[in-house]
Structures are given as C-alpha cells and as structure tokens.
Amino acid sequence: MRRVYLDHSATTPLDPEVLEAMLPWLREHFGNASSLHAWGRRARVAVEEAREEFAALIGAHPSEIVFTSGGTEANNAILKSCCQESGLTDTVVYSAVEHHAVIHPAEALARQGVRTAVLPVDSWGRVDPESVRPWNRPRTLISVMHANNETGVIEPIRAIRDAAPDALLHTDAVQSFGKIPFNVGQLGVDFATFSAHKIHGPKGIGAMYIRRGIDFKAHQHGGAQERNRRAGTEPVALIVGFQVAARRAVEQLEQRARHMERLTRLLRQLLRERIPGVLFNTPEEGALPNILNITFADAHKLDGDALILGMDLYGVGVSNGSACSAGTMQPSHVLLALGRTPAQARAAIRFSLSKDTTEEDIRYAVEALERVLMPMRD
Numbered sequence: 001m002r003r004v005y006l007d008h009s010a011t012t013p014l015d016p017e018v019l020e021a022m023l024p025w026l027r028e029h030f031g032n033a034s035s036l037h038a039w040g041r042r043a044r045v046a047v048e049e050a051r052e053e054f055a056a057l058i059g060a061h062p063s064e065i066v067f068t069s070g071g072t073e074a075n076n077a078i079l080k081s082c083c084q085e086s087g088l089t090d091t092v093v094y095s096a097v098e099h100h101a102v103i104h105p106a107e108a109l110a111r112q113g114v115r116t117a118v119l120p121v122d123s124w125g126r127v128d129p130e131s132v133r134p135w136n137r138p139r140t141l142i143s144v145m146h147a148n149n150e151t152g153v154i155e156p157i158r159a160i161r162d163a164a165p166d167a168l169l170h171t172d173a174v175q176s177f178g179k180i181p182f183n184v185g186q187l188g189v190d191f192a193t194f195s196a197h198k199i200h201g202p203k204g205i206g207a208m209y210i211r212r213g214i215d216f217k218a219h220q221h222g223g224a225q226e227r228n229r230r231a232g233t234e235p236v237a238l239i240v241g242f243q244v245a246a247r248r249a250v251e252q253l254e255q256r257a258r259h260m261e262r263l264t265r266l267l268r269q270l271l272r273e274r275i276p277g278v279l280f281n282t283p284e285e286g287a288l289p290n291i292l293n294i295t296f297a298d299a300h301k302l303d304g305d306a307l308i309l310g311m312d313l314y315g316v317g318v319s320n321g322s323a324c325s326a327g328t329m330q331p332s333h334v335l336l337a338l339g340r341t342p343a344q345a346r347a348a349i350r351f352s353l354s355k356d357t358t359e360e361d362i363r364y365a366v367e368a369l370e371r372v373l374m375p376m377r378d
C-alpha cells in the first residue's frame with residue numbers, strides 16, 4: 001500500500017544531512033560544554049557556533065538566543081518568567097487561537113493571580129491589531145503566534161507591535177520559522193519561540209529569542225548554563241541538528257515554499273472538485289504554504305476520529321487538529337474560535353505538506369478521502 005504522510009505540522013522526518021551532522025556529537029565528541037578540558041571546550045565551540053548561526057538566521061545577536069527542549073518549554077519559560085522570576089509583567093494577553101503551550105501556562109498563571117485576557121479573532125482566526133491597543137502598557141505581555149498550527153493562518157505581528165509599542169510582545173514561531181521569512185527586528189518582537197522538529201530537525205530541541213536589555217531570569221534552576229537563563233546540560237548533538245535544519249530551511253525557504261504552495265493549491269482545487277460540502281478553514285491568502293485545514297457542511301453526520309482512522313487505512317497520515325490535543329476528544333479550540341460548530345470542529349482534517357510531498361501524494365490523499373467519506377455519507 002502507498003503511504004502518504006501529510007502531518008508535517010505535527011512533526012517532520014529528520015533530514016539525512018541533519019542526522020549526519022549530529023552523529024559525531026553522539027559518538028566521539030561527547031564532552032560536556034561546561035567542562036574546562038579539551039572535550040568540554042570542543043562541545044562549547046559547537047554550541048556557540050550553533051547559537052551564532054541561528055541568531056544570524058533570525059536577525060538576532062547570539063546573546064539573545066537560549067536553547068530549550070522545544071517550543072513547549074520556551075513558551076512556558078517566557079510566560080512564567082515574565083510574570084514570576086523576572087517580575088516584568090502582571091498581565092498576560094493572548095489570542096484565542098494560541099497553541100496549548102501558551103494557553104495552559106497562561107491559565108496556570110491566572111490561577112496564581114496573574115491577570116489574563118484573551119484576544120478575539122475573526123472568522124479566519126486573525127487577531128485585529130486594534131484589539132491590542134487597550135493593552136498597550138509596559139507591564140503587559142502580549143503573546144500572539146506568528147502562524148497557526150491548525151489552520152496555517154499568519155497573524156499580523158508587526159501591526160500588533162505598532163498598536164502596542166509599550167507592551168512586551170512574544171510570538172510563537174514554531175510553525176512559521178522556515179516556511180515564511182522571520183526576522184526579529186522586522187517583526188519588532190521581544191520574545192520568540194522555535195522548535196527543530198517541525199523543520200526536519202530532531203525532537204527535543206528548540207530555542208527562545210529574548211531581546212537584549214531584558215533582564216530575563218531562569219524559570220528552571222540548577223545550573224548556570226545559557227547565561228543563567230536556562231539550567232541544564234546543553235544537548236550538543238540536538239543543538240547541532242537544530243542548527244543544520246534551520247540553516248537548510250532558511251537557505252531553501254523560497255524554493256520549498258513555492259513547491260508546497262503549488263501543491264496546497266492543487267489540493268484545494270481537487271477537494272473543491274471532488275468532495276461535496278467541503279468547507280475551508282484556511283484562507284487562500286495570508287496562510288503558511290504547507291497547511292490546508294478543511295471541514296464539511298454535513299459534519300454532524302461524520303465522525304472525526306473515524307475519518308482520520310479511515311485515511312490511515314489507506315496509508316494516509318493526516319490529523320484532526322492540534323496533535324498535542326488529539327485523543328482528548330475535545331473539539332479544536334482554534335476552529336471553535338473561527339465560529340465553526342463543535343461537530344464541524346470535530347470533523348476537521350488538517351493536511352500539512354513538506355518539501356518532500358509530491359503531486360501523486362496529493363492526488364492519492366484526495367482519492368482516499370473520497371473513498372472514506374462515501375460509506376459515511378450513505
């Protein structure tokens with residue numbers, strides 16, 4: 001049976017070049033980057049070179065980059081440290097369509113007395129920059145993702161910064177980095193979050209950008225690593241893997257984006273032609289090149305999990321919302337925020353493509369969907 005993986009927003013396969021770059025740091029170069037001897041110094045050089053290169057890729061200074069275990073840790077650290085350890089803010093404002101890695105720490109902070117507010121979104125899931133104006137105060141952290149992991153919609157980060165120049169601004173760029181240009185200066189953010197496994201890098205490594213001048217204190221304690229901003233022995237092999245994956249993603253950004261955009265357009269066209277009652281949760285303009293999220297007019301007759309499992313029987317991997325909340329049986333909070341009914345949110349399918357997806361993959365996936373839907377609609 002043909003196997004077609006279209007769940008790259010959940011995670012991506014590791015690029016062979018990334019694995020090759022990592023191997024020496026798992027085998028012979030095993031030193032601890034904090035050790036003073038030759039083994040340690042070699043590891044330190046690798047970590048600092050990765051930091052320099054990643055910083056350059058996003059227009060930052062190396063001292064502004066802190067490696068973390070991924071996007072979830074970075075989001076937690078930024079929100080919690082701002083409100084607690086660093087004492088920078090007393091209010092967190094976030095959009096209704098944020099990833100749970102922002103929403104849940106914000107809710108945890110609210111339980112501890114931090115003031116929180118949720119920014120509404122329009123029917124494509126976009127924040128109106130005007131809605132952040134009332135939150136333009138220095139002790140407020142505004143957290144709005146650069147692009148949404150379920151629908152791919154791109155948020156107006158620059159306009160949000162312009163509407164709230166005095167607030168601290170964080171953006172979760174886990175899905176956007178490597179898919180669309182990302183530059184901290186152009187966006188005007190104070191904090192940003194990244195993850196390697198969405199760009200053909202290894203799982204368990206990511207980074208946070210913390211603008212210079214911000215007195216950021218660690219949320220996790222127990223070591224002076226990362227200039228006292230994140231305790232824990234640096235995972236050198238993962239950091240090198242992240243560096244190479246990020247380099248390749250940025251170097252090949254235009255060509256990858258063109259390829260994925262063409263196939264996403266083809267997917268949209270085939271779905272329109274072949275699947276009656278298809279509704280698009282992803283706009284044609286202003287979304288990432290690799291995500292297309294759909295639902296169905298007759299969603300109340302369909303079972304979302306059965307759709308995903310039905311596609312799986314044909315060898316097609318897709319998801320029905322954020323991978324991190326799959327299995328909880330909750331309708332996606334993102335699709336509800338767009339105004340979809342709970343049934344439409346439950347029946348949604350997210351196709352997420354990669355640089356390696358082919359036209360045949362797309363044609364096969366649409367054919368599989370047609371076959372899966374047919375008996376359900378009879």
Ligand SMILES: Cc1ncc(COP(=O)(O)O)c(C=O)c1O
Nearest residue numbers: 070071072099101149174175195
């Ligand atoms: C927008 C967004 N933020 C954060 C995360 C979590 O990142 P990680 O898997 O590196 O913890 C994800 C992963 O699905 C994501 O899509």
